[in-house]
Amino acid sequence: MDVITDNISSIQLALGVKALLNLTVIGLNWQYMHKSFMGYFCISLAFLDLIQIVNFSIIYWFTDFAILGFHITIYHIYFLLQISMLSYSILHWPVFIIAGLDYYWTFPFSQPLSLTRKAVYAASLAVVWISAVMYVFFVSDFNSEDSFLLKSQCTSLSLVVLAVITCVVIYCRSGFLSLFKSFRGKSYTEGSVSVFFYNLDLDEGYFKKPTLTCIAVCFIGTWFPFVCLQSIIMVFRIDVVSYLELNVPWLCFLNSFLIGAVYWHLNQDISGLKHCEIPDGFCNWVFSPSPDCIKKALPDTASARIALIIIP
Known part of the structure; x- marks a missing residue:
């Protein structure tokens, strides 16, 4: 005492x-x-x-x-x-x-x-x-x-979230590489909105993998500093007292993670994505063109071009 x-x-x-x-x-x-x-x-x-x-x-x-x-x-x-x-x-x-x-x-x-x-x-x-x-x-x-x-549950939860993010990055590595290549000369920024054009491989897991890639890019792009902070805390085993660990920024990070996970799990086919009000002030996921444009491209080509719009 x-x-x-x-x-x-x-x-x-x-x-x-x-x-x-x-x-x-x-x-x-x-x-x-x-x-x-x-x-x-x-x-x-x-x-x-x-x-x-x-x-x-x-x-x-x-x-x-x-x-x-x-x-x-x-x-x-x-x-x-x-x-x-x-x-x-x-x-x-x-x-x-x-x-x-x-x-x-x-x-x-x-x-x-x-x-x-x-x-x-x-x-x-x-x-x-x-x-x-x-x-x-x-x-x-x-x-x-x-x-x-007493050890807080924050450590175990942080480890699980970081492990999931790592697995997603590894699983979608081809999509990440394709997306990063598409950034060059094919993007523009207007105000706080960034638009990146992504060449979508229509044979890639019936759109599930490209959808996960876009969601992961939006989440990691928004929360990258926080992900790095959590990684440093885990690697160096930095002790943070429990009454400080449970805070609103940490909960907002988990909120974005949960929304991305649920959004992908219930809406995996990019041709069927629907716009909805997402209760998240940090990440917004908007895809274009419309599903009709993608469906029209299916019979004629093995790939389609969509725009990934990031609104911080």
């Missing part, structure tokens, strides 16, 4: 930066945040982080006071921090799975959200957070000093 109390200022600073980052990302992507379970969870996480930093600051400033008959001391910062660490450390996989099921069941994504779906999201959030708190008090040994050394 001495280590924690001696570093209260640095803990407050870290939590303050995290809370500010969470609120900034949510503010910039607000139009997408209220369209999915992941968005709802991001909002709830940012709100709880803000409440936490306010509580820590009040306790730190007043040091020793009483409220409603309870004697509050600086020890309670350690107590609350321990609870949040244990709660956050076990939420990565549950949130990832629930968000994936949400996208799978609601594809193609519709607008606006019905009152029923909003109620389901609110109920799901309540179940997730209450379950996490119950785990802390009734399953984990949160009074133990060793609880600060």
Whole structure:
């Protein structure tokens, strides 16, 4: 406990930066945040982080006071921090799975959200957070000093995501090479929109592989710095405390990953791709020409030319 109390200022600073980052990302992507379970969870996480930093600051400033008959001391910062660490450390996989099921069941994504779906999201959030708190008090040994050394689920989830990205890149290596070759002299940028023309091999797995290639390029092209950061953390085994690991940028990264995976799984044939509102403020996947243009090219040629449009 001495280590924690001696570093209260640095803990407050870290939590303050995290809370500010969470609120900034949510503010910039607000139009997408209220369209999915992941968005709802991001909002709830940012709100709880803000409440936490306010509580820590009040306790730190007043040091020793009483409220409603309870004697509050600086020890309670350690107590609350321990609870949040244990709660956050076990939420990565549950949130990832629930968000994936949400996208799978609601594809193609519709607008606006019905009152029923909003109620389901609110109920799901309540179940997730209450379950996490119950785990802390009734399953984990949160009074133990060793609880600060608890490994977060973030490590295992990050390894799985990076492994999937690596496998996709290896599997679609021919498509990546063809796409990169097509970039030369056949692309243009207008504002923040980049358009790359891709020579599509019509014999390549009935369009499934080219579709996966385009989705992978959009995802990796948008999140490449974050992918590199996660790789560095994994390779050098950098320890990040669990109350900082669960943050809105990390959840937005998982959100894009899940949307890309579900979008490809349920819409693998590029000739049948349909436009839909994607609840993601970072990646958008738009393909052209229209399916009719591709179908007209089928009888006469072994390849077709499509445009990959990346909108950051």
